[in-house]
Amino acid sequence: MSANGEPSLTASVVGGSGFTGGELLRLLYQHPEFEVTQATSRSYANKTVGHQHPNLRGMDLRFSSPEDLDSVDVLFAATPHGVSMEHIDEFQDAAGTVVDLSADFRLDTEEQYDEWYDGHDRPELLEQSEYALPELNRENLEGADLIASGGCNATATIMGLLPLFEEGILSGDEQIVVDVKVGSSEGGAGGGEASSHPERSGVVRPYAPTGHRHEAEIQQFLGADVSFTVHAVEMIRGASATCHVFPDGPVSKGDLWGAYREQYEDEPFVELVAGGGGVYRYPEPKAVAGTNKAEVGFELDPANKRLVVFSAIDNMMKGSAGQAVHAANVALGLDETAGLDFAGLHPVGSP
Amino acid sequence: MSANGEPSLTASVVGGSGFTGGELLRLLYQHPEFEVTQATSRSYANKTVGHQHPNLRGMDLRFSSPEDLDSVDVLFAATPHGVSMEHIDEFQDAAGTVVDLSADFRLDTEEQYDEWYDGHDRPELLEQSEYALPELNRENLEGADLIASGGCNATATIMGLLPLFEEGILSGDEQIVVDVKVGSSEGGAGGGEASSHPERSGVVRPYAPTGHRHEAEIQQFLGADVSFTVHAVEMIRGASATCHVFPDGPVSKGDLWGAYREQYEDEPFVELVAGGGGVYRYPEPKAVAGTNKAEVGFELDPANKRLVVFSAIDNMMKGSAGQAVHAANVALGLDETAGLDFAGLHPVGSP
Amino acid sequence: MSANGEPSLTASVVGGSGFTGGELLRLLYQHPEFEVTQATSRSYANKTVGHQHPNLRGMDLRFSSPEDLDSVDVLFAATPHGVSMEHIDEFQDAAGTVVDLSADFRLDTEEQYDEWYDGHDRPELLEQSEYALPELNRENLEGADLIASGGCNATATIMGLLPLFEEGILSGDEQIVVDVKVGSSEGGAGGGEASSHPERSGVVRPYAPTGHRHEAEIQQFLGADVSFTVHAVEMIRGASATCHVFPDGPVSKGDLWGAYREQYEDEPFVELVAGGGGVYRYPEPKAVAGTNKAEVGFELDPANKRLVVFSAIDNMMKGSAGQAVHAANVALGLDETAGLDFAGLHPVGSP
Amino acid sequence: MSANGEPSLTASVVGGSGFTGGELLRLLYQHPEFEVTQATSRSYANKTVGHQHPNLRGMDLRFSSPEDLDSVDVLFAATPHGVSMEHIDEFQDAAGTVVDLSADFRLDTEEQYDEWYDGHDRPELLEQSEYALPELNRENLEGADLIASGGCNATATIMGLLPLFEEGILSGDEQIVVDVKVGSSEGGAGGGEASSHPERSGVVRPYAPTGHRHEAEIQQFLGADVSFTVHAVEMIRGASATCHVFPDGPVSKGDLWGAYREQYEDEPFVELVAGGGGVYRYPEPKAVAGTNKAEVGFELDPANKRLVVFSAIDNMMKGSAGQAVHAANVALGLDETAGLDFAGLHPVGSP
Secondary structure (H helix, E strand, O other), X not given: OOOOOOOOEEEEEEOOOOHHHHHHHHHHHOOOOEEEEEEEOOOOOOXXXXXXXXXXXXXXXXXXXXXXXXXXXXXXXXXXXXXXXXXXXXXXXXXXXXXEOOOOOOOOOHHHHHXXXXXXXXXXXXXXXXXXXXXXXXXXXXXXXXXXXXXXXXXXXXXXXXXXXXXXXXXXXXXXXXXXXXXXXXXXXXXXXXXXXXXXXXXXXXXXXXXXXXHHHHHHHHOOOOEEEXXXXXXXXXXXXXXXXXXXXXXXXXHHHHHHHHHHOOOOOEEEOOOOXXXXXXXXXXXXXXXXXXXXXXXXXXXXXXXXXXXXXXXXXXXXXHHHHHXXXXXXXXXXXXXOOOOOOOOOOOO | OOOOOOOOEEEEEEOOOOHHHXXXXXHHHOOOOEEEEEEEOOOOOOOEHHHHOHHHOOOOOEEEOOOOOOOEEXXXXXXXXOHHHHHHHHHHHHEEEEEEOOOOOOOOOHHHHHHHOOOOOOHHHOOOOEEEOHHHHHHHHOOOOEEEEOOHHHHHHHHHHHHHHHOOOOOOOOOEEEEEEEXXXXXXXXXXXXXXXXXXXXOEEEEEOOOOOHHHHHHHHHOOOOEEEEEEEOOOOOEEEEEEEOOOOOOOHHHHHHHHHHHHOOOOOEEEOOOOOOOOOOOOHHHHOOOXXXXXEEEEEHHHOEEEEXXXXXXXXXXXXXXXXXXXXXXXXXXXXXXXXXXXXXXXXXX | OOOOOOOOEEEXXXXXXXXXXXXXXXXXXXXXOEEXXXXXXXXXXXXXXXXXXXXXXXXXXXXXXXXXXXXXXXXEEOOOOOHHHHHHHHHHHHEEEEEEOOOOXXXXXXHHHHHHOOOOOOHHHOOOOEEEOHHHHHHHHOOOOEEEEOOHHHHHHHHHHHHHHHOOOOOOOOOEEEEEEEOHHHHOOOOOHHHEHHHHOOOEEEEEOOOOOHHHHHHHHHOOOOEEEEEEEOOOOOEEEEEEEXXXXXXXHHHHHHHHHHHHOOOOOEEEOOOOOOOOOOOOHHHHOOOOOEEEEEEEEHHHOEXXXXXXXXXXXXXXXXXXXXXXXXXXXXXXOOOOOOOOOOOOOOO | OOOOOOOOEEEEEEOOOOHHHHHHHHHHHOOOOEEEEEEEOOOOOOOEHHHHOHHHOOOOOEOEOOOOOOOEEEEEEOOOOOHHHHHHHHHHHHEEEEEEOOOOOOXXXXXXXXHHOOOOOOXXXXXXXXXXXXXXXXXXXXXXXXXEEOOHHHHHHHHHHHHHHHOOOOOOOOOEEEEEEEOHHHHOOOOOHHHEHHHXXXXXXXXXXXXXXXXXXXXXXXOOOXXXXXXXXXXXXXXXXXXXXXXXXXXXXXXXXXXXXXXHOOOOOEEEOOOOOOOOOOOOHHHHOOOOOEEEEEEEEHHHOEEEEEEEEOOOOOOOHHHHXXXXXXXXXXXXXXXXXXXXXXXXXXX
């Protein structure tokens, strides 16, 4: 099922009824190179995709059972933690390229899964899989056949801090505090009492005060410990990371602009937003809602010898489905931005 | 300035710093057939368009003064009421096709402007201009050189009620109550105390209890009086019209499905949503946020011999900028849906 | 458990863990004449009331099982529809005065329950019970021993329309359309997918397009049919009724002020808000959030021979718990406003 | 003007039309010991207080010009920074006790005002004034005649960190990062483009990335530097401080409970909320909206040798008007909690 003329590749989505699955379907449906041939859902088999995702009412596709997977060029798995590692053989039988949006193949070693999750069923595959944060490691993604799309909060954090490490402004021994604010879509489509509208609305709620699992991804890729705290705020989409760091030596605004431009100047999905005029002077999730963009910015605090780095993404896009499609574009040799060019809306509310 | 390869037509936006102007710029920038050569703003001349519209930071264009208009194929005017009628000659000198998004050319006669507005400076042009609600009158728009894009609340209402008139279920003598709920972007980018965030948030506020000017458009096109009331609710984008009507004779669900399918079955921007399963069972603004779609649905109330018709649009899109681009597509012989294929987001908040 | 010095009466709340139960506990805890001796909850027995209701952390009371009811002066039942009619004998054994907040004893006849609900187990008690909307019928409440507190949407509607009937501006034969907008707390503390934060946020959702059960209460008390439609909007607390009516004869603003002043001038919980200056010119739910007040106002639409009446309440207060305490105050001969004097907040958000 | 029987003291509010002024009026109106005799407003002189504050429509008081101040027992000044220092003589002539809610008398020395503000007109009074954060220094407030009510973000921060200093867990040499999230009422009743509803809704916006003036208050009272960053989030009322601290030695949960209980066990306006069950497990602004309470809690992060302390207040109450009334209660020898016993609401939205 494609909204476009003549796509060149077939794609399927396992776990298509959840929020991330729906976002994948939307992106693939309007992608110039993909034709969606299958979307699976155990609970909604035989319902149209529009039954779950009102924005996809125009898409003529019904969910099918995950038991019977079509052969496709690329399979996207948008399933809860643990499902992909259990079904990875079926996924790889069905598709030459598998993009997993869960955490199942993000970490490098079984030991990390023992520490941060409940172990791993298929540790021998961890070496094969490629973590996907294309701005970080697109060279590894070309031709990759098992891709682990980076986590939302980790992506926001890594995007913010990476240039400081790359340019030697941070070495990894400094104190790094990351205070993240996220929207309710991070909790997925289920949800009990805490995510009911009356209880969840308007919160500033410490939902992962310490010990959030994305710390493991961040450590792995930055090679540094971060003190990580996540708050739920009033927003549906969006993750905003504020990184408070204390470099050893003096750092100027010019140093920072240099470091961030060096890293991101040519990146199609990164905007540097640091001061300037107007209403939107630093990164904000609502400015990137619905897009695959990351906004990154910073401010100096000389009195406290501190840098504050701000990073904002749409957790459903750059934090999951958009990043996965971006990675698939790279893996399959397509234009990186194919299907990901939506500019976002202004004005827009709690996105 | 175009995000695409080789656009065939040039376009400009007069009044580009406002909300509607920004939405036009976004649509035209990503439109396959238009290149934006100019966006004017008196207040922000020489600032980048991204200064006002953070979603357009990637667009390499600065506002220019409205004094000096480029020659273009199509000029869109997104200016407050009264500006277009004053500058219409300049607009028509600059462009073969002028699409006005204000109310200045929507009504047919000077008398209507005397009654509902403060008269009209150029009444001789009213006959020349074509009201644009393409689902209603696309045949008039082909080749039109002065187009008055339909108003947001009028569009939502007319889209909901039109099939009942076309199919003879309503004659125009019946009692028609239209209760509209709108978002804060209808108030535009200015805003005083009443539209400040602390005062405007969370309201259900009767902002036009009676006498809203869009009544005139509705009367003109439906040929019937409507009792019209507009409430501001917590939403940025969106207009939702609930039409309570009392047909003279009995009406069945089958009659209604017949009437609405007849009218809208082949329309690319209309979705019929009336009952069924899932969470989204009737039209809702958030299901169409960011898109040019109208959702239309209905329910029977036999006990009260009433029909309730629901209609939902994004006031910035189907209610203004999207409708204007749709009309321009028709006027210039382009694919009707060109540049307007964004499917919308799920989930999405107060859009 | 009382926050005050020496209360004179004991009270209990059956169903204390739900939203309405929590609101009752808050009101009774700070009420000068009541001591709360028991709050029941099957699911949360032995948990503190503050476990469910964070605003009541200071209250030293634990939920007990509903099996074993204390003897009290007044028992408030905040249980789902059907529970009170099943347990009414136990309730009446435990307390001389029973105030039921469900719909179980609101209607007069078994036939009405057959039509609007699933029949009634104890129809012989319907005659004994008194519907409580004190502004309507406080004289019946004095000394009443079984009180059925009026429903939220019905209360908003009746408060708006009553003066028109009392003063003969409406006779009951006219077309009456009532378009109600409500917050998510009306759905109670449970909630599935439709009331999860990502799906419920920012909606204008027709949730009871036709056939809402509160129509029965309104018909019963106004003696007129109303065409009733309820929308869910972005709000936690609040119900706003917009009543569109078409009187037979001419009506002036003076007539309306006369009718509404006559009815409400001396009412401690009613504010007339109709035009005037400032930001808050008509009734708004957020202006009464947390209070037992109803705001009522109106506007004339001479062109359509229409009156529009606006009415706004907090559905948790004037629409349930506050109204129940108000009724108990009257029944027990206390000061009507005792425990209900909170003025509300400004500014306040989606309340 | 008092809602109560026989108040013993007279009070006035200078700057009564702003948000903080309105909150003071509400509190004083329902306070058992105060009669409000005057509320001033230059812009709204002769309008009723209900014109600006819809919750105060029942209060029979009109704004008067600030030129002519009544003699009262206590005058509250809710004016912008700089006004109180200019008019302090008039204030002190009018009232034996002046409570200033601005920053004009919070800091100890002229040097601090030179560094953080634009100097000070009346530095000789700085020694006379008492900073009011009653949990910190109530002993200084008894009988004080010039009181500087603590700032909202400073109050949230100090409330969170104070026990760590008092108990020696922090010495002041450690790295302290404070990441604050605040609602839009902090910006006051004015507001330009950035605080218009469409632009301000749904934000996570770094509005004071570094250099916020409340750092000065915090430094002064904790005797330690803090790295302070403030974000605007979707909320009207509320300030939430997340303090990330790195003690030199090991700290256990027991140590923390000990420190916080020692400090706050007997405080009527402080709730310790740290883990436990239910939905509300850490401090949250919406749980204290409308109240004078501060919620304080903490969590250990042994992997990073970090403590995270959470603190939540209503910026309009414990962060300004409530704190001011609390301080006046202490200064005048009244019951500390008089007029401040509202428990808050559940559920409640973006408060």
